[in-house]
Amino acid sequence: MTSHPDPDEAIAGLLDEIAGQLGHPVPAHLQAALRAVSRHLFLPPTLWLRDGNGGHEPCDRESEPDRWWRAAYRDAPLVTQFTKGGQQPHVVCADGAGGWPPNAPYDRIIATCSVRTVPLPWLEQTVTGGLLVIPWDTPWCNFGTLIATKQADGTAEGVLAPYGAFMLMRAQRVEVELHRDVLREGQKPDRSVTELSPWSVAGTDLAAQLHIGLRVPGTWHAWDTEGEAAHTRLWLADDEATSWASVDYDGRQLSAFAVAQYGPRRLWDEVARAYEGYVAAGRPGVPRHRLRISPDGAGTRHQVTLS
Structure with missing residues (x-):
């Protein structure tokens, strides 16, 4: 099992990712807001990530800790819950x-x-x-x-x-x-x-x-x-x-x-x-x-x- 990166380091990477999309640094007050809260503390053990085929696949924190951690600190939407028995x-x-x-x-x-x-x-x-x-x-x-x-x-x-x-x-x-x-x-x-x-x-x-x-x-x-x-x-x-x-x-x-x-x-x-x-x-x-x-x-x- 690979050790998780420090939350501050992970947030720094997230800010760099967002800055690259914006073409300029993230404003200071938004940086402060992101650094004030560790994102992984508010996510469930199982995340649902895009599978590349138009659907989602589960990512479990226990079995795939590195993938789960990377997803937690990416600038991408996460699905935290699917309702069973949903209609198509x-x-x-x-x-x-x-x-x-x-x-x-x-x-x-x-x-x-x-x-x-x-x-x-x-x-x-x-x-x-x-x-x-x-x-x-x-x-x-x-x-x-x-x-x-x-x-x-x-x-x-x-x-x-x-x-x-x-x-x-x-x-x-x-x-x-x-x-x-x-x-x-x-x-x-x-x-x-x-x-x-x-x-x-x-x-x-x-x-x-x-x-x-x-x-x-x-x-x-x-x-x-x-x-x-x-x-x-x-x-x-x-x-x-x-x-x-x-x-x-x-x-x-x-x-x-x-x-x-x-x-x-x-x-x-x-x-x-x-x-x-x-x-x-x-x-x-x-x-x-x-x-x-x-x-x-x-x-x-x-x-x-x-x-």
């Missing part, structure tokens, strides 16, 4: 938006892409009392996960949970570009001034962004810090490419911002009203937003309420 999933290559009718109904439907509306087959193929777990998206903000329960009347109701930013379902993407599709020569926007900071509605407050996205349909935004017209500009546009707005920061003061709006919708006004509602409601967190999903022809519609 049935994998189908198809358009996920249509679900899979042959095996329906399902107790759980879990999506790994985000949607702006729930595909009707997902709703129809879930049993009454079953759960739909779906990353949510709006053009304004890709954030939040819907956890909804199928109701006896064919609808589904649930709340949004924080996090869960996934790529949007291909069929629901809208290919609109600001300079190609929205802005045109000769457009004469209405101009005004606002005291509402653009960072309040499109900054780091993701709960505010989610609230706005749910209440201002089909509207997206983009930041511009390289234009000549303003130090920093927040652009707003709609998916129909018929309306746009801009809010400018002049680089000097944060008490007033120049606003331009064009088209049948006054997008900045809509966003400002949604933000005012967010503040008036006590700045509700993500879980206070409830969605009711109902069949609507060949698709679904959703109604938003605050709990």
Whole structure:
């Protein structure tokens, strides 16, 4: 039996491995965190390691101590437990938006892409009392996960949970570009001034962004810090490419911002009203937003309420 290396030596090797992948040394505070805890103390006697054929094989500390130790201090995932009697999933290559009718109904439907509306087959193929777990998206903000329960009347109701930013379902993407599709020569926007900071509605407050996205349909935004017209500009546009707005920061003061709006919708006004509602409601967190999903022809519609 080969003697185990010193934990400090093993962690030093792990840090070198990580640094090689990063292309630079591991930051000091992360080094300190790794050195503070010996990894092998928190691992079970048997680890499950990749076998090179798409599966796993056991590695026992008693019979293979050197291999077990090396695995403990490698920058690679370790499986510490397999559940006996687990089921093998049935994998189908198809358009996920249509679900899979042959095996329906399902107790759980879990999506790994985000949607702006729930595909009707997902709703129809879930049993009454079953759960739909779906990353949510709006053009304004890709954030939040819907956890909804199928109701006896064919609808589904649930709340949004924080996090869960996934790529949007291909069929629901809208290919609109600001300079190609929205802005045109000769457009004469209405101009005004606002005291509402653009960072309040499109900054780091993701709960505010989610609230706005749910209440201002089909509207997206983009930041511009390289234009000549303003130090920093927040652009707003709609998916129909018929309306746009801009809010400018002049680089000097944060008490007033120049606003331009064009088209049948006054997008900045809509966003400002949604933000005012967010503040008036006590700045509700993500879980206070409830969605009711109902069949609507060949698709679904959703109604938003605050709990």
